[in-house]
Amino acid sequence: MPVLKARKCLLGMAPGAILRLTASDPAALIDVRHFCAEAGHEYLGANDLEGGVTAYFIRRG
Numbered sequence: 001m002p003v004l005k006a007r008k009c010l011l012g013m014a015p016g017a018i019l020r021l022t023a024s025d026p027a028a029l030i031d032v033r034h035f036c037a038e039a040g041h042e043y044l045g046a047n048d049l050e051g052g053v054t055a056y057f058i059r060r061g
Contacts, residue, residue, distance in 0.1 A: 001025070002023035003032060006021050013060045018044065018059050020056075021058060022049065022053050036058055
């Protein structure tokens with residue numbers, strides 16, 4: 001589900017803009033990286049937040 005939300009948000013963003021995506025799904029780490037590689041976006045990294053939530057940063061390609 002996080003990747004679907006990211007895809008929708010990125011479509012409305014300008015190339016080079018950075019999306020901060022938050023998710024509590026542990027599989028999101030793999031899914032977000034794979035999505036970025038397949039869709040031509042740059043995966044910038046992730047930060048663990050409170051409550052098992054992780055913030056992922058994606059630069060729109």
